[in-house]
């Protein structure tokens with residue numbers, strides 16, 4: 001399980017107070033709530049990228065101690081953000097972006113197949129591809145280290161319906177294969193109804 005227990009977090013002041021949430025292996029939990037309610041803040045806490053003021057995060061029974069990019073337990077959690085252009089180095093080809101977390105570059109082809117990126121696209125840089133194609137590369141990169149949990153923060157906001165359906169399909173297939181748990185943050189109630197097993201509102 002990926003669990004937030006009584007988490008209070010924010011910046012100069014808390015934006016979420018005493019929030020608890022659990023994502024079980026294989027489960028998809030939706031996270032909804034009005035703009036500014038702290039969904040992304042909770043996502044960053046659960047992705048071990050933001051230290052809460054109070055409360056704990058547990059991954060498969062182990063309490064998280066380090067909240068920073070290099071934290072040991074970070075590789076168990078994959079993250080996808082709303083704007084793929086902000087999360088890929090503009091100088092990198094998609095191939096290099098996908099390979100970033102990998103020691104063994106051999107898996108790039110397999111990951112690209114998973115998200116349906118062709119060889120031609122893998123050779124291009126972010127400004128030469130669409131948002132949807134770049135988000136596919138970000139999904140491949142997020143799955144590169146076989147995360148136990150995947151956090152999708154408004155992953156599909158920039159995308160059309162068919163790309164959204166394709167990415168959700170890839171994530172579902174990954175979950176079925178590996179038993180990973182997913183936290184899906186979205187403003188789109190219709191999408192969450194279809195995608196999530198249950199939805200929590202902040």
Ligand SMILES: Nc1ncnc2c1ncn2[C@@H]1O[C@H](COP(=O)(O)OP(=O)(O)OP(=O)(O)O)[C@@H](O)[C@H]1O
Nearest residue numbers: 010011012015033034035036037038039040041042
């Ligand atoms: N880095 C930051 N520094 C200071 N305040 C921040 C920072 N990031 C977010 N906030 C503030 O924290 C509050 C919650 O923001 P957050 O992005 O978590 O909400 P959200 O529910 O994801 O919103 P949205 O649906 O609009 O993406 C907002 O008032 C926001 O202005």
